[in-house]
Amino acid sequence: MLKKITLLLAMVFVMTNSALADPDKLATLRKGALNKEVKAPPIPRVYNDDKRQVRSYPEQPPTIPHQIRNYQIDLNTNRCMFCHSRKAIEESQAPAISITHYMDREGQFLATVSPRRYFCTQCHISQNKVKDLVPNSFVDIDAILQQKSKK
Numbered sequence: 001m002l003k004k005i006t007l008l009l010a011m012v013f014v015m016t017n018s019a020l021a022d023p024d025k026l027a028t029l030r031k032g033a034l035n036k037e038v039k040a041p042p043i044p045r046v047y048n049d050d051k052r053q054v055r056s057y058p059e060q061p062p063t064i065p066h067q068i069r070n071y072q073i074d075l076n077t078n079r080c081m082f083c084h085s086r087k088a089i090e091e092s093q094a095p096a097i098s099i100t101h102y103m104d105r106e107g108q109f110l111a112t113v114s115p116r117r118y119f120c121t122q123c124h125i126s127q128n129k130v131k132d133l134v135p136n137s138f139v140d141i142d143a144i145l146q147q148k149s150k151k
């Protein structure tokens with residue numbers, strides 16, 4: 001047992017030591033060594049074309065297809081609800097928040113948006129026009145089902 005622990009400690013030591021020894025060799029997403037200041041990339045533009053995007057699965061919070069800069073959400077005001085509340089959609093022609101946004105955690109429906117869905121940007125985000133940082137091999141369920149039915 002003692003032998004195993006010493007071996008483990010030695011391994012951890014070697015691993016951390018080799019990483020600390022040469023920070024230039026650390027692979028990072030910021031494309032530069034951790035010990036060097038890299039130039040900040042330009043602030044990317046957001047998709048603002050008003051085209052609602054496909055959801056990857058039904059439970060996914062849809063991404064926001066419009067600009068949300070300076071849309072205030074705090075205790076007193078919720079800018080999103082100016083357009084997305086049940087009452088507002090006639091004028092705004094925005095999709096109303098769905099019934100799940102009225103549910104409390106016991107599954108009871110409230111008269112207005114539930115506190116757990118009040119801060120919209122906890123779940124919904126707009127999309128930046130940038131290249132993916134990491135490869136993505138996600139396959140839509142429809143594609144999988146189609147392949148299955150062909151077999």
Ligand code: HEC
Pocket residue numbers: 049050051052053061062063064065066068071079080081082083084092093094095120121124
């Ligand atoms: C000025 C009105 C307005 C405001 C304010 C607004 N939206 Fe929207 N939103 C729309 C409209 C209209 C659409 C439909 C697509 C479009 O025209 O952009 C939409 C679409 C969306 C969608 C896509 C829904 C889907 O089914 O794909 C989401 C999510 C969304 N908004 C979230 C938000 C959030 C979160 C905020 C606050 C940060 C917000 N919106 C503020 C008008 C608004």
Ligand code: HEC
Pocket residue numbers: 058059060061062078080081084095096097098099100101113116117118119120121122123124
């Ligand atoms: C805890 C996560 C969460 C929060 C917070 C949240 N939503 Fe959603 N939203 C979802 C999910 C998940 C869906 C898709 C499934 C559903 O309707 O529940 C959704 C769907 C929507 C849709 C599409 C409705 C439809 O019928 O197509 C709109 C619009 C929307 N949300 C707006 C908002 C706005 C505005 C707020 C803030 C008041 C908000 N959401 C807060 C998770 C969230």
